[in-house]
Amino acid sequence: MGLAVAGGRGCAWLDAGTPASLLQAATFVQAVQERQGLVVGCPEEIGFRRGFLTADELRARGKALGKTADGQYLVQLADGVHA
Numbered sequence: 001m002g003l004a005v006a007g008g009r010g011c012a013w014l015d016a017g018t019p020a021s022l023l024q025a026a027t028f029v030q031a032v033q034e035r036q037g038l039v040v041g042c043p044e045e046i047g048f049r050r051g052f053l054t055a056d057e058l059r060a061r062g063k064a065l066g067k068t069a070d071g072q073y074l075v076q077l078a079d080g081v082h083a
Contacts, residue, residue, distance in 0.1 A: 038082060
């Protein structure tokens with residue numbers, strides 16, 4: 001089994017066929033998110049970048065999540081922090 005991580009910032013194929021390779025894939029995703037401050041596989045971000053959501057809609061979804069990390073990320077994305 002494999003896992004593809006794709007987006008406007010790049011693409012990576014991650015093998016997830018064994019418990020060890022799944023752990024390696026999870027560690028890779030964690031490192032990307034922590035070091036770059038980006039979220040991997042965020043449907044709201046994809047919808048926003050593709051024009052399905054406006055900044056106001058994205059901000060509203062973020063505020064609905066309160067002070068969670070996901071909510072803060074969406075509000076920052078709507079405000080242009082993660083351009």
